[in-house]
Amino acid sequence: xxxxxxxxxxxxxxxxxxxTYQKASLANTLGEYANAVTGFKNLIEQLNGIGDSxxxxxDIPYYYFxxxxxxxxxxxxxxxxxxxxxxxxxxxxxxxKSPQKNDYIAEALVSYGHSLRSTGDxxxxxxxxxxxxxxxxxxxxxxxxxxxxxxxxxxxxxLRLNKxxxxxxxxxxxxxxxxxxxxxxxxxxxxxxxxxGYLRIAVGDYDQAISDLLIASTISxxxxxxxxxxxxxxxxxxxxxxxxxxxxxxxxDVLSTSVNVLQQEVSEDNNRLAEAEALHAIAxxxxxxxxxxxxxxxxxxxxxxxxxxxxxYRYQRFVNTLSELSQ
Numbered sequence: 001x002x003x004x005x006x007x008x009x010x011x012x013x014x015x016x017x018x019x020t021y022q023k024a025s026l027a028n029t030l031g032e033y034a035n036a037v038t039g040f041k042n043l044i045e046q047l048n049g050i051g052d053s054x055x056x057x058x059d060i061p062y063y064y065f066x067x068x069x070x071x072x073x074x075x076x077x078x079x080x081x082x083x084x085x086x087x088x089x090x091x092x093x094x095x096x097k098s099p100q101k102n103d104y105i106a107e108a109l110v111s112y113g114h115s116l117r118s119t120g121d122x123x124x125x126x127x128x129x130x131x132x133x134x135x136x137x138x139x140x141x142x143x144x145x146x147x148x149x150x151x152x153x154x155x156x157x158x159l160r161l162n163k164x165x166x167x168x169x170x171x172x173x174x175x176x177x178x179x180x181x182x183x184x185x186x187x188x189x190x191x192x193x194x195x196x197g198y199l200r201i202a203v204g205d206y207d208q209a210i211s212d213l214l215i216a217s218t219i220s221x222x223x224x225x226x227x228x229x230x231x232x233x234x235x236x237x238x239x240x241x242x243x244x245x246x247x248x249x250x251x252x253d254v255l256s257t258s259v260n261v262l263q264q265e266v267s268e269d270n271n272r273l274a275e276a277e278a279l280h281a282i283a284x285x286x287x288x289x290x291x292x293x294x295x296x297x298x299x300x301x302x303x304x305x306x307x308x309x310x311x312x313y314r315y316q317r318f319v320n321t322l323s324e325l326s327q
Contacts, residue, residue, distance in 0.1 A: 017046060020039060021067070024040045024070055027039055031077075036070070040068075041071065043063075043067040047060060047067060061098040062098040062100050064091075065092075065095040068088070068090040069091035069107075069111050071087045072084045072088035073111065082119060084115045084118065106133075107146060109128050109132035110129060110132045110153055113129035113153055114153055117153075117157050122161050126157045129153050129154040132154075133150050133154060144177070145178065145181055147174075147177060148177035150174075151173050151174030152170075152191070154167075155174065159199060159202070160313055164199050167199055168196070174195075178192050190219050193216035197238075198237050201237065206244045210238065213235075213237050217231060227257070236276050236279065239252075239258065240321070242283075244325075248287050252287055255280035255283055258276040259277055274299075277300050278301075278304075281300075282322070282326060
C-alpha cells in the first residue's frame with residue numbers, strides 16, 4: 001500500500017491508486033486472471049499519468065513495483081510466462097529506486113525466480129531464489145509465510161534440477177513454518193507436504209513419503225473431495241511411492257481414481273494425466289490386470305514431452321522413473 005503526506009492531492013491520488021491495486025489483487029486471488037491483468041495494466045497507466053509533473057509525497061517507484069509484480073503473477077497464472085518474466089524483472093528494477101527496497105527485495109526476487117523457472121531457466125531460478133533467501137533471513141527476526149514461500153520455491157527449482165538431497169531440507173523448513181503458522185488442513189500446508197513427499201521418494205525414503213502423502217491426500221479429500229483434481233494430483237505421488245515399495249494394489253487403487261478424475265478435468269496432453277496413466281498401467285501390469293503397458297507408456301511419454309519440450313530435466317526424470325518401475 002502507498003502512503004503519502006496529508007495534502008489533499010496526495011491523499012486523493014493514493015486512494016485512487018490503492019483502489020485500482022486492491023481490485024486487481026482481488027481478481028488475481030479469485031482466479032479471474034484476465035481481470036487481474038487488466039487491473040494491473042490500468043494501475044500502470046495511472047502511474048504513467050502521474051509522471052514527475054506532480055509534487056506528491058508518494059513512493060512512485062514502489063507502486064510501479066507492486067503493479068509490475070502483480071501483473072507478472074497474473075500473467076504467470078494465465079500461462080503467459082514470457083510476459084510474466086519481463087514484468088517481474090521490471091518490478092525489481094523499479095524497487096531498486098524505492099526507499100522501501102530493503103523491505104521487499106526478497107519478495108521481488110522470489111517472483112522473479114518463479115518466472116525464471118517457469119520459462120525453463122532453472123539455474124538462474126535457483127541462484128535468484130538463493131539470493132532471495134539470503135535477504136529474507138537477514139530481514140526477518142522470526143519465520144514468516146513469505147519465508148516459507150521462498151523456501152518452497154527454492155525447493156521446487158532444485159527439484160527440477162534433480163538436486164533432491166539439497167532441496168529436501170529447504171522443503172522441510174518451509175513445511176515446518178507453514179504448519180506452525182497456518183491452520184491444520186490449509187492448502188499451503190498440503191502443497192508443502194506434496195513437495196516433501198515427492199522429494200522423500202526421490203531420496204529413497206519411501207515409508208515416510210507414504211506417511212506424508214497419505215496425510216496430504218486425506219486433508220485434500222476432506223477440504224475438496226476424493227474426486228477433486230487436487231486430490232488426484234496428490235495421489236499420483238502416493239501411487240508412485242506405493243509402486244516403489246511394491247504395494248501394487250494400493251498403487252492401482254489410488255491411481256485408478258486419479259486417472260478417472262483427470263480424464264474428466266483436463267486436456268489429453270496434460271502432464272499430470274500422462275503421469276497418472278503411465279503409473280496406473282505399470283500397477284495394472286504388476287497385478288496381471290493388463291499386459292498392454294507399452295502402448296500406454298509410449299503415449300504418456302509423447303504427451304509428457306509435448307508439455308515439457310524445454311524442461312529436459314523433468315522429462316528425463318519421468319523416462320527414468322518409468323524405466324525403473326517397468327523392469
